[in-house]
Ligand SMILES: Nc1ncnc2c1ncn2[C@@H]1O[C@H](COP(=O)(O)OP(=O)(O)O)[C@@H](O)[C@H]1O
C-alpha cells in the first residue's frame with residue numbers, strides 16, 4: 001500500500017474542514033477526486049503534502065506504511081510525494097530552469113558530478129514548453145493558466161515522485177493545453193508507473209488517465225466512491241448534489 | 251601635496267573637522283592612523299579579496315587600479331586600454347592643470363567632518379577619464395583594500411566621462427580578512443559630460459568592525475546618463491552614505507540600484523539624492539534589502555524636481571528575515587516645479603511563507619529554500635552591468651543560498 005489515510009480530520013483556525021476521510025492508494029494506481037467547489041479537495045491535497053496551517057486534529061496518514069502525519073512538507077516531498085498546486089505562487093528572481101533543477105534535488109549554482117545540466121531542458125520539452133523561452137522565465141511570473149499548469153508538471157516530473165497529487169491540473173486551461181497536459185501525464189504514467197491522485201472537475205483529463213477509482217467529496221467527507229465508468233456519466237447527468245442525494249436515498 | 255591652490259580647501263576643511271554629518275552616527279576618527287607601519291604587497295589575501303569584490307588583480311584584460319592602505323600597487327592600464335586613462339589623482343593633478351577645476355566641485359569639502367578629513371588626510375585615490383566619443387567596452391576596475399589594523403583610508407577619486415563617451419567602472423572596497431577595526435572616508439567626484447554614459451558599480455565587502463563614510467557627488471550634463479550599482483553582502487560595523495546627483499543638463503538621467511544583505515549587527519544608512527535641475531531630466535533609485543541578525547537598515551531617498559518635464563521615482567523593497575533586525579524607508583519627494591512627476595513605492599515585509607512552502611513542497615529543505623528566496627529577491631538584473639559582473643554578484647548571492655539559513659540568522 002502506497003498511501004493510507006485513516007479517519008482524517010483537519011481544522012484550520014478552529015474550523016473543521018475535513019471530517020473523517022478514509023482513503024487508500026496502491027502503487028501505480030490512479031485515483032480521481034471530484035466534488036463541488038469548497039468541498040475540501042484542495043484542503044485534502046495540502047494536508048497530504050504537510051502544509052502546517054492544516055492541522056490534523058484526528059486520524060493519520062501513512063505513506064509506504066510509515067506514519068507521516070507529523071512530518072514536514074519537505075520531508076514528505078523527499079519521501080516521494082509531489083503536489084502540483086491548483087494556484088501556485090509567482091516567485092520573482094528564480095528561474096524556472098533553476099526551480100526544475102532544485103526539484104530534481106540538484107543545486108543549479110553548485111552542480112555535482114553526475115548532475116545532468118540538460119535535465120531542465122529535457123523536462124520542459126516533455127510538457128511542451130520550449131526551453132529557449134522558458135528556462136530563464138521567473139517561476140510563474142506572468143504565466144498564463146496553461147503555462148502555470150505545465151510548469152507545475154515540469155517541477156513534479158523532476159522530483160520523480162512515487163505519488164503525484166494533481167490539484168486541478170486542467171482547470172482554466174484551453175483545449176490545446178489540455179491535450180498537452182493529458183499526453184504528458186499519460187506518457188509519464190506509462191514510463192514511471194507512479195501513482196496519481198487527480199483532483200478535477202472534468203472528464204477530459206481522465207480520458208488520458210483512466211482512474212481505477214473515483215471519490216466524490218462533499219462537506220469535507222467522501223460522499224461517494226465508485227468506478228470511473230459508473231460514476232462519471234451520473235455526475236454529468238445529475239451533478240454532484242443530486243447524485244449524492246440519490247445515492248444516500250438508495 | 252604642497253600646492254598653493256589647495257590651501258583654500260584645507261582651510262575650509264579645517265573649519266569643518268568637527269561638523270557632524272546630517273545622517274548617521276557620529277564617528278570619532280581621531281584614533282585611526284593614516285600612516286601604517288609596514289608596506290604591503292599584493293599577496294594571496296589581497297588577490298582573493300580583490301576577486302570577491304569583482305577585481306581581478308591578475309586579469310590581463312581590464313585596466314586595474316589597486317590601492318592597499320595608502321599605496322597604489324597597480325595602476326597599469328591607461329596605455330593598454332584605448333580611450334581611457336587611469337592614474338592616481340595626485341598624478342593627474344600634476345599632469346593636468348585644468349583638473350583643479352574639478353576638484354571639490356561635485357561636492358563640498360566642508361559638507362561634514364568626513365569630507366574635511368578626507369581632504370586633510372587624503373591617501374591617494376584614482377583618476378579615470380574616458381576620451382571624447384570613446385566607447386570603452388572593457389570595464390575599468392579599481393580596488394581599495396585596507397590591509398592594516400586601525401587604518402583610515404581616505405582616497406579622493408575623480409571620474410570624468412568626456413562628451414559622447416561610454417565608460418564602465420567597477421570599484422571594490424574591501425579589507426584584509428584579519429583586520430578588524432578600520433575606517434574609510436573615500437571621496438568620489440563623477441562628471442558625466444554631454445551625451446556620455448558612466449556606469450559605476452561599487453561592491454563593498456568590509457570587515458565586521460569597519461566604519462565607512464563614502465562621500466559622492468555626481469554632475470551629469472545634457473543627454474548624459476549616470477548609472478550606479480551598489481552591492482553589499484558582508485557585514486559592516488557602520489556605514490553611511492548619501493551620494494548626490496545633480497542633473498544639470500537637459501535630458502540627463504541618473505539611476506541608482508542598490509542590493510544589500512544586512513547581517514549581524516551592521517548599521518547601514520544608505521540612500522541617494524537626485525536633483526532634477528534641467529528640463530527633461532529623470533532620476534530613479536531602486537533599493538533592495540534583506541535584513542538579518544540585529545542589523546539596522548535605513549534607506550533614504552530624495553528626489554527634487556526643479557524644472558519642467560522632469561520625472562523621478564524612488565523604490566525600496568525590503569525583506570526582514572529576523573524580527574531582531576529593522577528596515578526603515580525614508581523617501582522624500584520635493585516638487586519645486588509644477589511640471590514634475592515624482593513617485594515612490596516602498597514595500598517591506600517578511601519572507602513570504604507561501605513561497606517558502608512552495609519550495610519545500612519540491613523537497614527543498616527550509617534553510618536552503620530561504621537562501622534561494624533571498625537570492626531571488628536580491629537578484630540583480632541590473633541594467634548596464636556587464637554579464638561577467640552580473641554573474642559574480644549572482645555567485646556571491648548564491649553563497650547565501652548555499653550557506654542556507656543565511657549566515658547566523660537571528
Ligand atoms: N487556509 C484556510 N483558511 C480558512 N478556510 C479555508 C482555508 N483553506 C480552505 N478553507 C475553506 O475550506 C473549504 C474547502 O476549501 P478547498 O479545500 O479549497 O475546496 P475545493 O478545493 O474543494 O474547492 C472552503 O470553504 C474554504 O473556504
Ligand SMILES: [Mg+2]
Nearest residue numbers: 041042043086
Ligand atoms: Mg481546490
